[in-house]
Amino acid sequence: xxxxxxxxxxxxxxxxxxxxxxxxxxxxxxxxxxxxxxxxxxxxxxxxxxxxxxxxxxxxxxxxxxxxxxxxxxxxxxxxxxxxxxxxxxxxxxxxxxxxxxxxxxxxxxxxxxxxxxxxxxxxxxxxxxxxxxxxxxxxxxxxxxxxxxxxxxxxxxxxxxxxxxxxxxxxxxxxxxxxxxxxxxxxxxxxxxxxxxxxxxxxxxxxxxxxxxxxxxxxxxxxxxxxxxxxxxxxxxxxxxxxxxxxxxxxxxxxxxxxxxxxxxxxxxxxxxxxxxxxxxxxxxxxxxxxxxxxxxxxxxxxxxxxxxxxxxxxxxxxxxxxxxxxxxxxxxxxxx
Numbered sequence: 001x002x003x004x005x006x007x008x009x010x011x012x013x014x015x016x017x018x019x020x021x022x023x024x025x026x027x028x029x030x031x032x033x034x035x036x037x038x039x040x041x042x043x044x045x046x047x048x049x050x051x052x053x054x055x056x057x058x059x060x061x062x063x064x065x066x067x068x069x070x071x072x073x074x075x076x077x078x079x080x081x082x083x084x085x086x087x088x089x090x091x092x093x094x095x096x097x098x099x100x101x102x103x104x105x106x107x108x109x110x111x112x113x114x115x116x117x118x119x120x121x122x123x124x125x126x127x128x129x130x131x132x133x134x135x136x137x138x139x140x141x142x143x144x145x146x147x148x149x150x151x152x153x154x155x156x157x158x159x160x161x162x163x164x165x166x167x168x169x170x171x172x173x174x175x176x177x178x179x180x181x182x183x184x185x186x187x188x189x190x191x192x193x194x195x196x197x198x199x200x201x202x203x204x205x206x207x208x209x210x211x212x213x214x215x216x217x218x219x220x221x222x223x224x225x226x227x228x229x230x231x232x233x234x235x236x237x238x239x240x241x242x243x244x245x246x247x248x249x250x251x252x253x254x255x256x257x258x259x260x261x262x263x264x265x266x267x268x269x270x271x272x273x274x275x276x277x278x279x280x281x282x283x284x285x286x287x288x289x290x291x292x293x294x295x296x297x298x299x300x301x302x303x304x305x306x307x308x309x310x311x312x313x314x315x316x317x318x319x320x321x322x323x324x325x326x327x328x329x330x331x332x333x334x335x336x337x338x
């Protein structure tokens with residue numbers, strides 16, 4: 001390693017690496033001390049590890065074992081790291097390399113991980129699945145009979161017309177939610193005439209999740225705080241979209257000077273229509289409100305970014321056969337290209 005890089009790596013490590021003895025003597029909380037122990041394990045191994053591997057190492061270390069107990073210590077480790085990443089984003093000491101697998105950001109930034117281990121896996125965020133906040137649902141009986149599958153253009157379905165639907169605010173984990181249709185934001189991120197697509201990672205293909213399907217939409221929840229969703233101003237809908245786009249862009253702020261200065265503006269966004277596909281199992285009970293947002297072009301360096309393999313695609317560059325896209329994307333992409 002060149003001397004300059006080696007000095008920089010040592011400096012980063014010395015500034016960031018936890019001193020386990022000092023941590024154990026401190027009066028910090030159990031959760032903080034556990035995270036310091038996790039950082040120490042990852043520092044020593046210099047490679048991303050699964051939560052189970054991290055937990056096993058901690059339990060077998062006499063100095064660290066008192067701070068991790070329970071029947072399933074690996075789940076405790078995973079929950080603590082996931083919460084830290086969710087709370088601090090790019091400022092967290094940790095990054096998710098793959099589902100349930102974590103590395104140290106300062107080792108990654110100091111080039112002490114090879115390029116193959118620098119991926120930041122964002123993937124499907126479990127926050128939406130476990131969040132206690134109520135989300136928007138509609139009674140399926142209140143939907144027009146023609147709205148079973150397809151992309152429904154805003155000229156025929158302006159957003160204010162959805163105020164006629166029978167709406168309910170329900171915790172998505174409640175058994176009651178199974179009787180209704182979840183309303184979500186389906187957000188297209190565009191730069192000029194190119195749309196950002198989300199392609200399955202090798203991990204997802206190996207485990208059969210979303211295999212061979214490409215999405216052009218960033219899916220976001222609509223919460224009870226978006227109270228003005230269906231009025232003429234669309235303020236509530238804009239708020240929901242802004243929340244999701246700002247969070248998404250925040251993951252890339254430390255990779256690009258252009259992205260770090262990004263600020264969401266309603267001028268860059270417009271409502272496109274509605275999308276639904278009852279034939280697909282993954283979104284059978286879901287109605288998408290489609291938004292288009294113009295953003296700076298994100299660098300899609302797959303060595304560093306693992307968000308389902310980002311790729312820019314030109315809207316006009318594909319034929320009428322969109323079989324490699326998921327159902328919603330097929331409908332919306334065809335509608336945009338027509």
